[in-house]
Amino acid sequence: MTPPQRQRRSPGQPPAVPPPADTPPKEGELRNPERLFVIGGEAGGERAADLDLVTLIVARADPPVSATPEQAAVLRLCAAPLSVAELSAYLSLPYSVVAVLLTDLLAAELVQARAPIVRQKVADRSLLEAVMHGLQKL
Amino acid sequence: MDFKSSDTIPGPRTEDRLPHTAEAAVKIVIVGGFGVGKTTMVGSVSEIRPLTTEETMTQAGIGIDDNFGSASKTATTVAMDFGRISITDQLVLYLFGTPGQERFWFLWNGLFEGALGAVVLVDTRRLEVSFDVMGRLEERGVPFVVAVNSFPDAPRYPVAELRTALDLPEEIPILDCDVRRRASSRDVLMTLMRFLHSLAMKGALT
Numbered sequence: 001m002t003p004p005q006r007q008r009r010s011p012g013q014p015p016a017v018p019p020p021a022d023t024p025p026k027e028g029e030l031r032n033p034e035r036l037f038v039i040g041g042e043a044g045g046e047r048a049a050d051l052d053l054v055t056l057i058v059a060r061a062d063p064p065v066s067a068t069p070e071q072a073a074v075l076r077l078c079a080a081p082l083s084v085a086e087l088s089a090y091l092s093l094p095y096s097v098v099a100v101l102l103t104d105l106l107a108a109e110l111v112q113a114r115a116p117i118v119r120q121k122v123a124d125r126s127l128l129e130a131v132m133h134g135l136q137k138l
Numbered sequence: 139m140d141f142k143s144s145d146t147i148p149g150p151r152t153e154d155r156l157p158h159t160a161e162a163a164v165k166i167v168i169v170g171g172f173g174v175g176k177t178t179m180v181g182s183v184s185e186i187r188p189l190t191t192e193e194t195m196t197q198a199g200i201g202i203d204d205n206f207g208s209a210s211k212t213a214t215t216v217a218m219d220f221g222r223i224s225i226t227d228q229l230v231l232y233l234f235g236t237p238g239q240e241r242f243w244f245l246w247n248g249l250f251e252g253a254l255g256a257v258v259l260v261d262t263r264r265l266e267v268s269f270d271v272m273g274r275l276e277e278r279g280v281p282f283v284v285a286v287n288s289f290p291d292a293p294r295y296p297v298a299e300l301r302t303a304l305d306l307p308e309e310i311p312i313l314d315c316d317v318r319r320r321a322s323s324r325d326v327l328m329t330l331m332r333f334l335h336s337l338a339m340k341g342a343l344t
């Protein structure tokens with residue numbers, strides 16, 4: 001039996017052309033999907049756009065009396081560092097809702113955000129070695 | 139929003155809390171068509187019970203003539219399983235498994251852009267279900283390895299034949315695995331890391 005054949009794509013190749021507007025979307029499929037929550041953020045402050053699924057969030061203070069229930073929940077959960085993804089999971093809130101919550105908390109300096117290490121053109125070899133070492137212990 | 143009182147939200151178990159020294163996280167994405175074993179792989183290597191995060195996507199509804207031109211939008215939820223591995227007291231690795239419709243994953247800001255790399259899982263009974271996502275990774279320049287999740291009744295192809303069928307260059311690792319086994323899933327991740335390391339060596343030379 002011969003396996004089906006794929007064709008390689010190249011970097012920067014424009015994604016496949018979206019279907020013309022008069023093609024009805026398939027069952028359960030949306031046309032031109034976009035994120036539901038568009039995030040603005042305070043000028044000069046840390047914006048939600050700077051957050052990542054794996055940004056680690058740590059509370060800097062106990063919930064003030066003025067905190068909303070959501071904010072209080074975030075502050076309690078982040079007594080120890082917790083990723084935005086984990087917050088979203090424990091709070092059962094979509095990622096971008098959590099990002100908005102965090103934007104306010106960051107502006108109020110109630111939480112601290114620890115940025116992730118993201119892929120670079122030339123990866124940091126010592127970082128990769130540290131990850132390999134950690135996996136070896138698994 | 140109907141929000142549960144914060145006292146009733148079960149947070150991480152004590153043993154699942156990260157140390158205060160945790161400074162930064164990295165992530166790896168596990169992709170592939172439906173049912174190839176992504177969730178199983180996340181679960182088998184994660185130190186925490188796998189969790190789910192979701193994002194709500196909506197149709198850009200302007201000008202669409204359902205509801206007689208009203209600006210109603212259809213929302214859909216995209217959910218993602220993830221797990222975690224503590225690398226050191228300072229560094230944490232997160233693994234994201236991406237179910238559902240591929241095209242949504244790539245709208246998830248920074249999911250692929252920031253990832254160190256990706257594991258593409260394939261099932262040789264349905265190789266083609268993983269084609270689209272491989273192309274999308276290539277377009278975005280996300281480095282990946284291919285792991286063949288060995289289901290018992292799946293056809294076995296020699297690696298060379300698979301490489302030709304998948305149209306992959308020689309340097310991209312292709313390996314067999316059983317994602318139900320932690321050691322096997324770990325080997326897949328190690329292979330990805332070694333591959334990334336070799337790319338970094340090459341990058342440093344050019």
Ligand SMILES: Nc1nc2c(ncn2[C@@H]2O[C@H](COP(=O)(O)OP(=O)(O)OP(=O)(O)O)[C@@H](O)[C@H]2O)c(=O)[nH]1
Pocket residue numbers: 171172173174175176177178179235236237238287288289290315316317318
């Ligand atoms: N025999 C065998 N079964 C497996 C293996 N890996 C996964 N399965 C089974 O295959 C089914 C699908 O696995 P999942 O891990 O849910 O696959 P998935 O890629 O997350 O699926 P979707 O999220 O629906 O796309 C489950 O019933 C698994 O128990 C494997 O290595 N061998």
Ligand SMILES: [Mg+2]
Pocket residue numbers: 176177178219235237
């Ligand atoms: Mg799954």
